[in-house]
Amino acid sequence: MTPVISVFAASPDGGCGLARDMAVRWALLEAGVAHDLRPLSFAELKTADHKARQPFGQIPTLETDGLTLFESGAIVLHVAEQHGLLPREPALRGRAVAWMFAAVATVEPVIVEREVAVLLEGDRPWTPERLPLIEARLRQRLDDLASALGEAEWLVGDFGAADIMMVCALRRPAAARLLPDYPVLAAYVARAEARPAFVQAFADQLARWQAGAG
């Protein structure tokens, strides 16, 4: 059975590849696995049918081999375990899984905090004063991430699932706008975006958006 990814029927990002299905598409293409899409409208995301797949009514989900997975981190971990996108050596594998959790639980929330401030509280009088506070918290994370990466090409040994999750977090606009101040991280994201599987995943979602499907 061809794996099926649930995606936004009309992505709100204008073809920038910022929705969370991007990590899943990218991982599957790195693994050379063809996949189908299940486009869902915002109304369909909130139905009982979709919440049986994804309890919070979000994308992405992955249906494959009798499994119905949710959370991009969990899906990419599953794909990685099946298709060699994690180091084989246990100590390195453990670090890679730790970096996957760090991407979604330690780095991305501060990025999303800025997006929430702009998108959901942008018209509030306090937002201009809050943005520098949020940015300072985000810079702490980026400082530590840049130090940890150092001269390395990827987070743990060869390219893998940890890099997919971390790069997808760093590509979000609230982080991407700071990358010029972090040449190590800017180069890391650029290396990742040059990978054929990323290029293909990006082109796939852009083509859908340009075709008017979102």
Place this chain on the structure above:
Amino acid sequence: MTPVISVFAASPDGGCGLARDMAVRWALLEAGVAHDLRPLSFAELKTADHKARQPFGQIPTLETDGLTLFESGAIVLHVAEQHGLLPREPALRGRAVAWMFAAVATVEPVIVEREVAVLLEGDRPWTPERLPLIEARLRQRLDDLASALGEAEWLVGDFGAADIMMVCALRRPAAARLLPDYPVLAAYVARAEARPAFVQAFADQLARWQAGAG
């Protein structure tokens, strides 16, 4: 080698068991694994020595069998894989891992957002107006979580790693204060807190705090 968990030398929570080492202690006790502690001061957390273990200078880490793991979700996943705290059936195992990621990436960030507002921006004039906005976002998550749990005792089959991560998120004060409005979730947390391994983990950290070690 006895596993070693890094913890706060002086926990800021006054013995309430809210620091992120709690999930790791609890998981190891569920697994019947003895462990040692490495207490670290706030200054020690920010040293190069600790950042080699934990790139963001946080607790917990787990050193075991030549591995140095970080991120409570990754550590609990490792313990769960080694000691049967995940379902064996692949479809259920996949859901359980997804719930672990949901706990740290989808539920906990909204809880932490309220904590940040109170702790880091509590003296700002906008915070009283922002708290209801944050609470509304948190209630969306709790609504969905309560619906997903429904009449079930635990998130996926028997008690396991997904419940450890989710209950630790729900025990944080910003979520705990809303639980009276969610009887399903209040009962779920109470069931978890009654487990002998939780009781022991809680008592262990409280005893350290009462001894003045924090």
